[in-house]
Amino acid sequence: SQTIHQWPATLVQPVGSPLSLECTVEGTSNPNLYWYRQAAGRGLQLLFYSVGIGQISSEVPQNLSASRPQDRQFILSSKKLLLSDSGFYLCAWAGTGYYGYTFGSGTRLTVV
Template sequence: SQTIHQWPATLVQPVGSPLSLECTVEGTSNPNLYWYRQAAGRGLQLLFYSVGIGQISSEVPQNLSASRPQDRQFILSSKKLLLSDSGFYLCAWSSKGPGKAFFGQGTRLTVV
């Protein structure tokens, strides 16, 4: 069966520090991968979307970047965190086609 792992679950980082959140998927190949950010009252905002290794689409301009070094690995990064980067970050995967997405348990990032 397929599973998705996202870590860490919580993270407190100072302003200006770097960030690396990792997401891996097991039990499937060539998935579409997503990074979403959730802020209170704003739903889920799609940050990055990847259909294959090295293929990243950025949905909104921001202080973050994403990489897909391997088929089932998706990394969210920042060189210097801002206070506004605080939020709940969710990784997800889906098969090709219009089917459902599967979500990780999320990372609560607090920038102080």
């Protein structure tokens, strides 16, 4: 069966520090991968998605970037964090067909 792993679960980082969040999927190949951010009262905002290795689409301009160095690995990064980057970050994967996305357990990022 397919599983999705996301880490770390919580992270407290100072303003201006770098960020790296990792997401990996097991039990499937060539998944579509997604990064969402959830801020209080604002629902879930799609940040990036990827349909293959090295292929990244950005949904909103921001201080973050994403990379997909391997088929089942998706990384969210920042060179210098801002206070506004605080939030709950969720990784998700989807296979072919319209069956919805499967989400990881999320990372709570607090920028101080």
